Amino acid sequence: MLTTIAGFDRIGEENAFTVLARANALAAEGRDVINLGIGQPDFRTPDHIVDAAVKALRDGQHGYTAANGIPALREAVAADVHRRLDIEVSPELVIIVPGGKITMFSAILMFGEPGVDILYPDPGFPIYRSMIEFTGARPVPIPIREENDFAFSAEETLGLLTPQTRLIILNSPANPTGGVTPKAEIDKLVAGLAERPDIAILSDEIYGQMTYDGLPHVSLLSYPEIRDRLILLDGWSKTYAMTGWRMGWAIWPPALYDKMRKLAVNAWSCVNSAAQFAGLAALTGPQDSVGAMVAEFDRRRAIVVEGLNKLPGVSCITPKGAFYAFPNVSEAGFKAKDLASRLLEEEGVAIIGGPDFGVLGEGYVRVSYANSAENIERALARMADFLTRNHNTAAAE
Template sequence: MSRLGTETAFEVLAKAQKLEAQGKNIIHLEIGEPDFDTPENIVSAGQQALQDGFTSYNPSPGYGDLRDIVANEISKSRGIEASGENIVITPGGKPIMFFVIMALIERGDEVLYPNPGFPIYESMIEFCGGTAVPMKLHGDKDFNINVEEVRNQITPNTKLMIINSPNNPCGSVIGLEELEELALLAKENDILVLSDEIYIRFLYEGSHQSIAALPGMMDRTIILDGFSKTYAMTGWRIGYGLFPEELVEPVSRLVTNSVSCTASFTQIAAAEALVGSQDRPSAMVEEFKKRRDIVVAGLNSIEGIKCATPKGAFYAFPNIDGTGMSSAEFSNRLLEEAGVAVLAGESFGKYGAGYIRLSFANSTENLQEAISRIKQFLESNYS
């Protein structure tokens, strides 16, 4: 268990809630969760499924109907030909990460992963006995990688490359040219790719490019996606992966051995999410774009803070070096003294030093108040 990490957002949330219990007003910008309710058509489908008796076990890889619906959605959104036979439904997106790493990585194998990046990548790699090799996302390159650096990190032990676009925590997007270069590295070195695409619908400019759509990559790419972010279904716990044929059975066996299956009624609701009206999810994305602009402009108006404009997801990742504080000191004091909960950049890896992450999954009023509090916090410390 000493090799298993955690997700700091939940630790900060617990600390913030403890302060709230003591009567302190807290603005929550630490947790990556849409502040919208699950759309009513999805809730109704889930309720009806319960009433119709969808409360029993189902096949470990998921219901065939939902797998086909997911494959159709992936085919349309990525421009590839996906089959339901290659889909595995899981209780959330994290199991896809865990099962892929468990299925592929032996002790001594190396896994490339983005840093700053979602902390569970590194945690799961190390827990499974692999060696986590961070691909640095450069702040001066809009938080993109240097392909030559990645090339030099590859060894005969490199078995898997994890990419995440749009990225958590940086909001960066991997461009087509970089994707093509990464695909070439994967093919030249016989590396499989886990492409975490959970935020593809939270893209504020341009269109999504999946590495799976590039020549020769369909058979060496696992796509991770789910419902938590797009459909505000974080508590429903349902996600999915598109796998090369040879990985479907091993991953399905891992599902059988761990969770048996994903809740039946949840799968019925997920099917409605994909085939039903997309008006609410689209409206959510538009609202997040407005909030992004408010947050970025507000942060850049504060002396000592510089914030790049995220192209996707719902996070800002500003540099706070100009404040003279470390990321940990800044985030801790901001919570305790100003009542604004954010995450230190190091929560997302060593290359997050000097940054903090703010989720703009909160109301416009709260975001504006948070900017005001941050400004007052710094002014009170440097006036």
């Protein structure tokens, strides 16, 4: 009888893909399904990026590349960081990876082991906790609260540190809440972490170019006092509508960079060659598509927030980043996952129950506005019909 090591019994998953599979199955049966569940832009990858990949293939870019990425692409990442954030980064600290998850997987694997504490946001991206538990480390949730506009509290976060803390994971702009932590709070956290130089920091900034109302993105790269232990996660998936290309990049501190490069050699050899040339075109080519996409998300954000706040038993604060709303459904008469399931099965509206993002996700659902304004309005109408019919009679489990 086959047995596996204990870590594989602890590994979780990202339920957004389970909901996506069910939504696709219903659509295949002829149902009209509106997907507000999956976190991917509904835009096409810009043509000049696609053309660059096609050209690379036709030019014979079919072989292995360096494990850390082609030099021109690492240089382009460093130049892009300087252009957007006015922060100097050496290309020699940039590594190209097959998707953003690889960076979090690698960082958690590098620091996680039994007897170690790793802090992560809750509600937050579910792979954080899954991978922490896989390594045998103790997952310590950082509460992300609605009353704090879904930003983390520096004081509360620092209060969770123990002598066993080895890694802290931060995410702003955040999935699933759309929260953006203000600079003043980040300043306080960094000041507190200055007293713990033994703690590594993973900053997930994959939504860094998606903030609204003139709110600037504050990157942890801008704090020199933690650069020697900061791992920055970013990539092309959200910014350039390239989720299926599996393209990510990370900046690692000098002490950890070669460890990460060796892990790449052992695990995936290198990133798809032609895709790297697509990534190069994305960073060095016109950026107007990024601004246009974010402007459209902003327009949809207003539609989503207004519509959700009109639903019986639902309230929604305005998200400040990413392309998610995280409405409070605690007065709607359903547990969050039950509400999400029934909306999909009965109304053909796919959303994600808050508990899929952590213990503190109960009472909330995630609504992605990475879908057309027309589909969002249709989905809101269906949700209104469902809740109007059921709000007064449904009992919470």
